[in-house]
Amino acid sequence: MRPMPGTWALAALQDTVAYVPKTSGPPDSSGYMWAGYAITAIAIGGYLVLMWRRMARERRAR
C-alpha cells in the first residue's frame, strides 16, 4: 500500500536520506554510472591536455 502524502512528507522531514522502495525494476544507480563515465573522460582528457602542453613546449624549444 502506498503511504499517504502527509505520511510521506513527515517521513521525508524526519529522515532526508530515507530509502524509498521502488515498486519494480533495478535500483537507481545512474549517479554512479555518470561518475564512472566522468572519471574516464577526465582521465583521458587530462592526459590529452598534458600531451598537448608537452608537445607545444617542445615545439617552442626547437
Next chain:
Amino acid sequence: MASASATAPATSAPQPAGRGIDWFLTLALALVIGVSVRAIWYTPVDAMLGAAQKIFYMHVPSAIVGMYIACGLLAVCSLMYLWIRDERIDRLAESSAEVGLVFMGIVLVTGPVWARTSWGTWWVWEPRITFTLFLWLLVLGYLVLRGAVESIEARARLSAIMGSLAALLVPFIHLTVKLFRGMHPGPVVLKPEKPSMSGEMLSTFSMASVAFILLFFALLRLRYRWATLRDARVAQELA
C-alpha cells in the same frame, strides 16, 4: 654490452611534430565517445545492478589495455632493450608505461565507484584489487626511477630491469580470481561456456574494447613522438 646509440640520446632526426590533426587519435576518440553513447543510452540496464553496471564498459576495456597490452608491451620492450640496447625500444617502453598508468588509474578509480553500489563499500583489500594497486605503484615507480637517473644508459638499463619485473605481476593478477577467494567475479566473457551477458551487452563491450585498444595505440604514438622530440632536444643541448 652498450651500443653507441644507448650512450647518446636520439641522434637520428626526429619525425616532424605534425601541427595538423592527428586523424588516428581523432578516430579513436570518436569511437570511444560513440561507444559511450551506445553504452549509456542504447544498451540494456542490468536487472540486478542497475545503471551502475554500465561502468563495466569503461572499467574492463581499461583493464585490458592498461594491464595486458601496456604492461605486456612494457615487458617485451624492456627485455628487448636489455638484448638489443636500442634507444627507440627504451622510448617505446617508457611511453607504454605512462599511457598504461593512465588506463590502470581509470580501472582503480572506476572500480570503487562501481563497488560502492554493487558491494556496498568503496574499497576492499581483496587480491585482485590489491595487486592491481601494487602494479600501478610499480609502474609509477618505474617512471619515477626514469626521472631520477641522469645517465641515459643507466636509466634505460635499470628501468628495463624494473619494467620486465613489474610486468610479472600481470599473469598473477589474472589468476587471482581462481587462486584466492575474493569479491571480484570470475570471467564473464572469456570462459568455456557462453558469456554471461546478453548479445547487446556483449556487442557494446566488444566495441568498447576495440575503441580503447585504438585509443591506447593513438596515445602511445603521440607519447612516443613527444619522447623523440624531447630526446632530440636533449641531444642538441648536450652537443
